[in-house]
Amino acid sequence: MIGMAEIKLTPEEIKAATEVLESGNLRQGQHCQAFEEEFAAKVGAKHAVTCANGSASLHMYYMAEMEPGDEVIVPAFTFIATATMPAVVGGKPLFCDIDPETFLMDLDHAETLITDKTKFISPVHLFGNVYNIDELTAFARKHNLKILWDAAQAHGGEFKGKDIGQFDNAVSYSFYPSKNMFVGEGGMVCTNDDDLAHKLKFLRSHGQTGKYYHEMLGLNYRMTDVEAAIGRKQLGRLDQMLDVRRRNKAIFDERLGQMNGVYPQKQTADTTHAVHLYCIRIVPEEFGVSRDDLSAALMEKEIHNGVHYPRGLHQQPVFEEMYGKQSLPATEKLCEEIIAIPVHHGLSEDDANAVIDAIEECHTKALNKAA
Numbered sequence: 001m002i003g004m005a006e007i008k009l010t011p012e013e014i015k016a017a018t019e020v021l022e023s024g025n026l027r028q029g030q031h032c033q034a035f036e037e038e039f040a041a042k043v044g045a046k047h048a049v050t051c052a053n054g055s056a057s058l059h060m061y062y063m064a065e066m067e068p069g070d071e072v073i074v075p076a077f078t079f080i081a082t083a084t085m086p087a088v089v090g091g092k093p094l095f096c097d098i099d100p101e102t103f104l105m106d107l108d109h110a111e112t113l114i115t116d117k118t119k120f121i122s123p124v125h126l127f128g129n130v131y132n133i134d135e136l137t138a139f140a141r142k143h144n145l146k147i148l149w150d151a152a153q154a155h156g157g158e159f160k161g162k163d164i165g166q167f168d169n170a171v172s173y174s175f176y177p178s179k180n181m182f183v184g185e186g187g188m189v190c191t192n193d194d195d196l197a198h199k200l201k202f203l204r205s206h207g208q209t210g211k212y213y214h215e216m217l218g219l220n221y222r223m224t225d226v227e228a229a230i231g232r233k234q235l236g237r238l239d240q241m242l243d244v245r246r247r248n249k250a251i252f253d254e255r256l257g258q259m260n261g262v263y264p265q266k267q268t269a270d271t272t273h274a275v276h277l278y279c280i281r282i283v284p285e286e287f288g289v290s291r292d293d294l295s296a297a298l299m300e301k302e303i304h305n306g307v308h309y310p311r312g313l314h315q316q317p318v319f320e321e322m323y324g325k326q327s328l329p330a331t332e333k334l335c336e337e338i339i340a341i342p343v344h345h346g347l348s349e350d351d352a353n354a355v356i357d358a359i360e361e362c363h364t365k366a367l368n369k370a371a
């Protein structure tokens with residue numbers, strides 16, 4: 001069986017977590033503080049603020065920065081939290097169609113969405129594919145927008161050799177088990193903005209600025225020291241895990257590049273991909289069978305795969321009800337054609353080749369049947 005993720009902790013990570021459990025210091029404490037310092041140093045940001053999960057990191061950012069009625073441009077093709085978190089603080093997500101090759105936001109379409117209420121843009125480095133940060137930042141400056149980079153799927157990604165965690169205005173991460181770093185539940189916001197970092201630290205703890213003294217509305221969005229202790233150890237092996245993901249991606253790029261009807265997500269220029277997921281478009285008329293048939297053929301060989309995502313955010317019932325029906329053709333087409341294949345850090349070179357052999361076999365069978 002080849003799974004979609006490798007979620008095993010190392011003996012060192014288990015030992016670090018056990019030491020915290022034995023100490024009794026279960027809540028947010030010295031490990032959270034050290035994790036923040038080490039993560040900020042690793043990505044090159046001035047501040048890093050731990051929190052309960054990736055959604056919480058987005059939610060806290062909007063609580064700190066957004067006014068009710070403000071609009072934020074988000075990709076229509078992403079995980080729902082990118083759009084629900086601004087909506088729960090009274091903001092409005094504007095769904096942007098995507099580029100069919102990179103699967104990232106199409107800025108020509110984004111341009112058409114701007115109104116005088118548009119105050120934010122939240123680009124998602126989707127599946128680890130990093131935006132052209134210069135281009136996005138120029139777009140945001142032109143329209144006076146703040147940028148919340150959603151890096152839940154992109155730990156270790158780089159633009160022009162710089163880690164994506166250091167770019168303005170803020171960068172949000174998730175440490176959910178399927179992610180490039182996985183501590184259980186956990187999140188982080190990185191920023192170079194002193195005031196924002198200060199605010200986030202209070203927001204995650206009921207807006208408490210002194211003992212039982214509360215200056216703002218807040219939540220309990222704290223990370224625990226158990227998770228932080230795991231995160232600190234894992235940060236030490238992030239590069240090693242990414243090396244394996246990148247090796248697997250290189251094998252896939254090479255072998256799938258030759259195959260008719262298979263279009264891997266195109267990596268943006270000047271970036272280092274964080275290889276969270278390896279996603280391909282299957283064009284049935286060229287490949288011979290549909291995405292769903294390929295998925296079933298892989299499952300038969302016990303090769304897990306997934307559809308990320310089967311519908312655009314604008315097609316989610318909750319948003320259709322809130323904002324009405326919209327049509328975003330590039331997103332909708334991608335939803336029909338996309339499939340993710342295993343690429344994770346636990347996948348050996350042989351496994352990676354076995355995945356491609358199975359795709360190749362499915363393609364060849366389809367061609368022979370058609371002949």
Ligand SMILES: Cc1ncc(COP(=O)(O)O)c(C=O)c1O
Pocket residue numbers: 053054055056078079081082124150152153174175176186187
């Ligand atoms: C793009 C994106 N943003 C936000 C999140 C939310 O993170 P979490 O599940 O840790 O709340 C995820 C998680 O899947 C994600 O993929």
